[in-house]
Amino acid sequence: MLQLNIVEAVNLALKQEMKRDKEIVLLGEDIGEDGGVFRVTDNLSKLYGNERVIDTPLAESGIVGVSFGMALAGLKPIAEIQFEGFLMPALDQIINHVSRIRNRSKGRYTAPLVIRCPIGGGIKALEHHSDSPETYFVHTPGLKVVIPSNPYDAKGLMISAIRDPDPVIFFEPKKVYRAIKQEVPEKEYLIPIGKANVVKEGGDVTLITYGAAVKTAYEAVQHISNISVELIDLRTLKPIDTETIIKSVKKTGKVVIAHEAQKTLGVAAEIIARINEKAFYSLEAPIERVTGYDIIVPYPKHEDYYFINQQRIINAVDKVMKNSI
Amino acid sequence: MKKVLERFQVEYLQILNENGNCDKKLMPSLTKKQIKEMYEYMVLTRVFDDKALKLQRQGRLGTYAPTRGQEASQIGSVFAVQDDDMVFPAFRENGVYLARKMPMELLFQFWAGDERGMNIPKNVNMFPVAITVGAQPLHAVGYAIALKYKKMKAAAVTYFGDGATSEGDFHEAMNFAGVYKAPCVFICQNNQYAISVPVEEQTASRTLAQKAIAYGFDGIKVDGNDPFAVYKATYDALRKARSGKGPTLIECFTYRIGDHTTSDDAKKYRKEKEVKEWEKKDPILRLKKYMKKAGMFSERYENEVKKIAEGLVEKAVAKAESIQRLKPEEIFNYTYASLTEELKEQKEQIKLENFTIAEKKKSAGKNTSVVGELEEA
Known part of the structure; x- marks a missing residue:
């Protein structure tokens, strides 16, 4: 192939x-x-x-x-x-x-x-x-x-x-x-718009992300040995696959959402709202967001300060576990 | 009934030809000292450019847009611009910045991906680099209208390329300038390529200069590798602007010898033979030929100019590279006049994020994390 x-x-x-x-x-x-x-x-x-x-x-x-x-x-x-x-x-x-x-x-x-x-x-x-x-x-x-x-x-x-x-x-x-x-595959196949992909199944924390951050999140998860993380790749941001998210949250009760875009009104904010609407009573800890800061992306010399990285994702997973009831 | 309402003509200006011979009738009044200074800035721009390309290859600069071949268009025009005029550049105007006395280390800092390089000193009337194509002519027009409103004698000058003339913003800028007779000079460096697209595929107009006609003012096409023609066209346009007679579009017909940027490979869409032809029309070489004939040039002078330029460039690189990286929390400082509450919170958070990493590195083995730790390369 x-x-x-x-x-x-x-x-x-x-x-x-x-x-x-x-x-x-x-x-x-x-x-x-x-x-x-x-x-x-x-x-x-x-x-x-x-x-x-x-x-x-x-x-x-x-x-x-x-x-x-x-x-x-x-x-x-x-x-x-x-x-x-x-x-x-x-x-x-x-x-x-x-x-x-x-x-x-x-x-x-x-x-x-x-x-x-x-x-x-x-x-x-x-x-x-x-x-x-x-x-x-x-x-x-x-x-x-x-x-x-x-x-x-x-x-x-x-x-x-x-x-x-x-x-x-x-x-x-x-x-x-x-x-x-x-x-x-060379042969034709379609991936449906509006369907998320569960990259890795897990039972303790739901980690939701998309785009380039999926690779970062996947690598971060490799460094987490004692916690079972379920990694969801949204694939589509409009419409968002609420069903897959809610199903996972009901299982884990703990959520981290990661994206490179600025924090305010980023996709994470919408996902948190949907979880609030549809799975509030399943939550065991406040949801953590790992996002860009609410600033202009710095030029390359300082861009690493802005971008999300594996460590920040690990810290967030760490935090929802610690905050868990 | 059918009649012709309008006919138009577009002038082309060349004063110094490829052999270094000059049309004396058209020659602007420039002293020997000024001509030498023009040459010196063109060489400085070239030396800066060569060094920047070298540094980029060594990973010491980020993506860089080379200037080679466009020195006459840049230095010739900016020499007619006065200190109190405001210049709105695109992203290839390194020569314009240098001639406006922008500290060179700031330019290196900018191209190295450090935004502090665009903290332009107050005595340099120039705007920061504009990366998106064709937006800045509108800003120049607005500035020019404000100058007119304040009854100031200065003008606004904006630089852009052939590609920019396709953007809607460019046309809106030209229209505003025409309607309000803005004291604005539009300098289009037609280097014949917008990345890979040749100017003939960019527009069906025979010249870019003629686009001004539709907006009710003059456009002129000049030999962009002839510093005297570029100077004269800009000088005349600025005099016209200052005397309340409105805007002018100057098309400097030149050639981009290098790649669009260091991320581009022009060999993919351009014939080597074409580049070689244009290398023969090198603007520095042309001015040199003229100066030789005028008895203003010697090998000693040539070497001295190059040596001084190299010295200035080396010093600027050293200075730029000696500047320490910002602290993480400093990247928040210019988002607003004063930090909002949410940014204050995020600023504290970033200190903690980096503190966490640094702290973990220091106390390796004494890991208190529930999930583990990670050292990122």
Whole structure:
């Protein structure tokens, strides 16, 4: 079987889906000959030509707005926004139009497009290249938000995103773009949007995370010998798989949630609210959050102060055990 | 009825050609001292750039955007800018910063990933590096409108690349500038590539300069490897701005000899032959040819300028690298004018997090943790 990293797995998903469906077109900055700055679209312009793999002018609002128009006409555009910081000029198109057209037209028009974008820190780059802005999109009705943590999931989730009838923001955690190699089947498979993955079963503490932090959390768990941790990879941030979370919390009674995004109104806050609503009486300790601080992500020299790490996750697990009734 | 309402023309300006010969009729009034100073700053920019690339390869700087090839566009233009004018750069304007007397160690500090490098001294009227493409022209226009409101004689100058002319923000900036006759000069360094996308695929316009016409003001295209042409165009545009006659767009036609940044590999999308052709048009070489003919240049002078530049660069690197890392709790300090209650709490928490790690390292073996400990590389 193929051993692929996330970059290669997404590339394979795009390649196979484009072969299957001639209405899929890719749009983005430097995605043609250059293959994208992370090489996710490598060789696709050679395979499918410039009419389907479109090197656009440098204009993110334009990329999304034009993709939206193409989707309205029945094409299946997959737009790449080069870095998460560059999503911001496209927010007007995404939040005011892409997410709303189904409701605005009462189903007459829909925008089943995919917006791919790298996310998070880990490449020691300049400002706007290490951010985690998922909350803006999770907060917006009409959008689905997907974030794989490994190559296998990346392929299966991408195919689901492409075939989804609604707009999907597909975040690719750049810290683990090439950090994990995994067996990825060549044949078609789908991973459903809205379903979390229990990475490791356990009985004492539920550890919930997503994206690049899954690797960090998984490694942290390897250092914990005397406590049984259940590790959940959300895979999808909108809609969140509440059922899997609640089932686990009812078993363990103790919860740690980890993400790289800032703390205030981060995904962890929403999960805590849902646990509060649906499993409050199962809780044996206050829920711990391991998140970024409520500050601008520092430039690379000091970024380690901001990012979550294995130690912080271990400390949080430690704390919920100590605080347990 | 059908009639022509508007026709337009776009001028191209070259004063110093590739052989170092100068069109005397067009030559701006520059003293020998000024010309020498221009050369010296162009060399300093080149030496800075070479050193930065070396440091990046050694892991002593982060991602770096090289300047090589664009020295005339940067130094030629900034030489016409006065101290009280405000400059809004993009991210490749190392030469502009140096000529504005930005302490060089701050630039090295910035490119090494330390945000304190953008704590620009009060006497340098320049804004921090703008990483997202095309946002800063709007800021320059706003600044310019404020200068006009305050009846100040200064102007705002903004730098951006060919790629930026595709962003909506750029067009909004141009439109505001035209409507309000803002004392603003738009300097587009057309280095012909926005990462991998050549300018011909960026726009269907024959020139970038002509985009100004649609917004009701002049655009001019200049040979961006000719420091005299760039200087003259900027000087004229600033004089026009200060006299209340509004904005100008200057397209400096140049070439990015290096990669987009150190994370890019231009060989993937650019022919080696094309780069070689443009290396022959090196702006420093061109100015050198002129100075030789004008009797302003000797081997001794050349070596001396290089040596002084290298000395300044080495000193700046040493100074930048001697600066201690921030303490963890210091990363909170510039989020607001004063810390909010929640940030105060998080600031205390970060002290504890790091204290925990340090403490555990010190007392290895005396682990009080329930779950175990971890030393991270």
